[in-house]
Amino acid sequence: MSTLLHTRAQKIIGLITGLLLFAAGIVCSIAFGVTNISWRTILASFTAFDGSQEQLIIQTARVPRAFIAAAVGASLAVAGSLMQGITRNQLASPSIFGVNSGAAFFIVIGSAFFGASGMTTFATLAFVGAAFTVTLVYSLGSIGNDGLTPLKVTLAGAAMTAFFSSLTLGVLLTSGQTFDQVLYWFVGSVSGRDMNIFTAAAPYMGIALIAAIVLARHMNVLALGEDVAVGLGQKTVYIKLAAGIIIVLLAGGSVSMAGPIAFVGIIIPHLMRYLVGIDYRWVIPYCAVFGGILLLAADIGSRYISFPKEVPVGIMTAIIGVPFFVFIARRGGQS
Amino acid sequence: MNKWITLRGRKHSFQLDRRTLMVIVMLLIANLAAVVICVGLGSKTINPIDVLLTFVGQGDSSDAMIIFSLRLPRVLIAVMVGSALAVSGALLQGIVRNPLTSPDIIGITGGASLGTVIFILYFSHISIRFMPISAVIGAFAASFLIYLFAYRKGITPLRLVLIGIGMATALTAVTYMLILTSSFTPTAVAVKAFTFMTGSIYGVSWDRDFWTLLPWLVVLFPIALIYARHLNVQELGDEVAASVGSSVQMKRTILLIISVALAGVAVAIGGAINFIGLMAPHIARKLVGPSYGGVIPVSALIGSLVLLLSDLIARTAFLPLDIPAGVFTAAIGAPFFIYLLYRHRNRS
Numbered sequence: 230m231s232t233l234l235h236t237r238a239q240k241i242i243g244l245i246t247g248l249l250l251f252a253a254g255i256v257c258s259i260a261f262g263v264t265n266i267s268w269r270t271i272l273a274s275f276t277a278f279d280g281s282q283e284q285l286i287i288q289t290a291r292v293p294r295a296f297i298a299a300a301v302g303a304s305l306a307v308a309g310s311l312m313q314g315i316t317r318n319q320l321a322s323p324s325i326f327g328v329n330s331g332a333a334f335f336i337v338i339g340s341a342f343f344g345a346s347g348m349t350t351f352a353t354l355a356f357v358g359a360a361f362t363v364t365l366v367y368s369l370g371s372i373g374n375d376g377l378t379p380l381k382v383t384l385a386g387a388a389m390t391a392f393f394s395s396l397t398l399g400v401l402l403t404s405g406q407t408f409d410q411v412l413y414w415f416v417g418s419v420s421g422r423d424m425n426i427f428t429a430a431a432p433y434m435g436i437a438l439i440a441a442i443v444l445a446r447h448m449n450v451l452a453l454g455e456d457v458a459v460g461l462g463q464k465t466v467y468i469k470l471a472a473g474i475i476i477v478l479l480a481g482g483s484v485s486m487a488g489p490i491a492f493v494g495i496i497i498p499h500l501m502r503y504l505v506g507i508d509y510r511w512v513i514p515y516c517a518v519f520g521g522i523l524l525l526a527a528d529i530g531s532r533y534i535s536f537p538k539e540v541p542v543g544i545m546t547a548i549i550g551v552p553f554f555v556f557i558a559r560r561g562g563q564s
Numbered sequence: 565m566n567k568w569i570t571l572r573g574r575k576h577s578f579q580l581d582r583r584t585l586m587v588i589v590m591l592l593i594a595n596l597a598a599v600v601i602c603v604g605l606g607s608k609t610i611n612p613i614d615v616l617l618t619f620v621g622q623g624d625s626s627d628a629m630i631i632f633s634l635r636l637p638r639v640l641i642a643v644m645v646g647s648a649l650a651v652s653g654a655l656l657q658g659i660v661r662n663p664l665t666s667p668d669i670i671g672i673t674g675g676a677s678l679g680t681v682i683f684i685l686y687f688s689h690i691s692i693r694f695m696p697i698s699a700v701i702g703a704f705a706a707s708f709l710i711y712l713f714a715y716r717k718g719i720t721p722l723r724l725v726l727i728g729i730g731m732a733t734a735l736t737a738v739t740y741m742l743i744l745t746s747s748f749t750p751t752a753v754a755v756k757a758f759t760f761m762t763g764s765i766y767g768v769s770w771d772r773d774f775w776t777l778l779p780w781l782v783v784l785f786p787i788a789l790i791y792a793r794h795l796n797v798q799e800l801g802d803e804v805a806a807s808v809g810s811s812v813q814m815k816r817t818i819l820l821i822i823s824v825a826l827a828g829v830a831v832a833i834g835g836a837i838n839f840i841g842l843m844a845p846h847i848a849r850k851l852v853g854p855s856y857g858g859v860i861p862v863s864a865l866i867g868s869l870v871l872l873l874s875d876l877i878a879r880t881a882f883l884p885l886d887i888p889a890g891v892f893t894a895a896i897g898a899p900f901f902i903y904l905l906y907r908h909r910n911r912s
Contacts, residue, residue, distance in 0.1 A: 320726065324733075325729075369902060369905055372905065372906055372909040373908075373909030373910045374909070374910045375910070379722070379726065380722050380725060380726065381905065381909075383725070383726055383729055384664050384669065384725065384729070384901075384905070385901075385902075385905060387669050387729045387732070388669065388897075388898055388901040388902075389898065391668065391669070391838045391839070391894055391897075391898070392894050392895075392897070392898030392901075394762075395762050395838060395888075395890055395891045395893075395894030395895070396891060396894060396895060398758065398759075398762045398888065398891065399762075399887050399888065399891030399892075402759070402885065402887060402888070403882055403885055403887060412744075412758075415740075415758070416737070416740055491733060491737070492733075534745070535741075535744075535745035538744065538745055540741055540744060540745060541740075541744070543737075544737045544738075544740050544741045544744075547733055547734060547736070547737030548734060548737050548738060548741070550733075550734075551730050551731065551733065551734035554727075554730035554733075555713045555727055555730055555731075558713075558714075558723060558726035558727045558730060559713065559714075559716055559723065559727070
């Protein structure tokens with residue numbers, strides 16, 4: 230496989246460039262928006278907060294939004310690369326497997342029928358929903374003689390997505406939620422969240438990201454094939470289980486912050502493999518950094534595509550993501 | 565007793581399977597009963613006998629008002645939309661030769677939704693009669709794109725389905741974007757659009773919906789029935805079909821056009837109702853065997869029955885709220901899909 234970055238030095242430089250872009254993305258996300266705010270005011274809101282309208286926008290709207298976009302993008306991309314690794318299916322990602330809509334469904338059910346409230350509860354519900362859907366779609370996709378085929382698993386994911394979205398809408402309509410909330414649980418959005426939403430799930434996602442980096446070495450062994458991995462003494466079941474838990478934490482946490490956001494988990498892992506090759510020790514950090522950049526950029530773009538109205542970022546990623554999906558599906562969909 | 569009833573004309577002969585005929589008659593009775601019950605139930609309950617009396621002009625005048633102007637159009641639309649989606653799905657499963665596909669899963673319905681929403685947002689000042697045309701154009705454009713993207717030295721069902729699923733997501737996203745960014749969408753309109761995209765036959769009328777949909781079905785259903793027998797030949801595989809003298813590509817194209825058009829008009833009126841196109845043909849095959857001559861009419865009757873009942877639950881179970889019927893077709897459709905996946909687990 231031809232990659233763009235060959236040597237270790239190039240890869241490190243690439244990662245540092247990525248981190249700089251990531252930081253720039255956060256700064257731009259805080260600086261640009263419908264309300265025009267000067268750089269001096271932005272800086273002052275951190276150093277000398279005076280409670281003015283503009284500084285309030287920065288502190289209560291723009292900062293959480295930037296952090297959430299960065300965390301969600303990083304998490305979904307890493308979750309996607311792990312899913313593609315353990316299923317050996319290049320189309321695997323949290324959105325295609327229905328994991329995002331499953332997690333969203335659990336949150337909506339919990340709040341409508343069981344009076345769940347508070348971000349920690351939502352995060353827990355999202356984790357449970359994500360775990361349930363991953364297990365369901367994975368088992369559905371693997372039944373039969375030929376095991377896990379891209380067709381079966383993708384169909385199962387698509388059917389579950391349709392199922393969960395329909396039921397989510399039904400529940401939302403019966404429970405009299407406002408349109409903003411309906412929209413948010415449907416297409417995924419990072420706007421209008423406060424910092425509590427970020428702090429409730431971020432620790433789990435942080436731990437999961439670190440765990441993913443630790444797991445990278447083992448993912449490389451697993452990538453040689455189940456038989457080889459077992460032959461080399463790897464307990465593949467534990468690795469897959471660990472990866473499964475990490476995926477659930479990353480995808481579930483993302484949904485509790487932003488609702489279901491599509492295709493980040495497909496686009497980024499493919500681009501990153503093209504950039505740095507198949508070594509997970511590089512792929513995972515690259516996915517985290519560039520996944521964050523993609524969602525930050527998409528979110529900034531979503532503020533301008535139909536200015537002054539905002540388009541939810543989940544719509545942006547779905548539109549950007551489809552050419553990739555088509556490209557991968559045309560290649561056969563299987564590694 | 566003979567298994568077949570043979571009808572002979574001068575140029576064509578036609579065989580009717582007794583079992584199929586019996587199933588059709590029983591489903592017709594079930595549909596009629598469902599129509600009578602559905603018309604009677606709602607915020608004011610009218611018992612079936614009074615409903616029948618009203619039909620023959622002997623009922624109470626307030627009942628007649630409720631039945632004829634409010635409930636009957638909705639019930640008949642459910643019949644038409646359900647059967648159109650079911651026939652579309654039956655044809656598509658035959659064409660793609662994959663039993664797990666349906667117009668909603670592979671994005672044809674998504675194209676129709678996009679067409680309808682574009683019409684509502686930008687062209688609704690011209691007559692509502694053109695809405696199905698817009699939906700059908702959307703459905704065709706989506707099918708064409710899916711076909712184009714999936715074409716790589718021919719079409720394989722695998723690529724077609726995978727690309728269709730990706731396209732479905734994209735089309736949904738574009739539709740939401742149009743709804744959200746259009747200059748004149750207050751919240752209420754947007755909620756209506758969301759409801760539409762889950763599939764609902766809420767608030768339909770005789771003039772706007774019934775008479776718009778009817779001509780399409782009157783034309784498309786007979787063609788579907790006539791061409792259905794070519795699907796039987798195609799089931800044998802392209803080579804066999806060609807060698808017994810069937811012009812495979814030509815007929816496949818015609819069948820695809822009918823399937824897409826049916827999905828398109830159904831969506832224009834009923835919204836993107838999920839899973840009926842997937843379920844109905846399977847139940848039909850279970851009842852009357854794999855011959856498409858029987859599968860098509862039986863699918864239509866089952867699709868109609870499923871949507872009638874889904875819509876009945878949707879509008880009565882949570883009174884005074886009216887839930888999109890698509891929620892209930894999804895609620896029964898997804899477990900059914902799991903069952904199908906299990907049944908076909910060893911077919912690639």
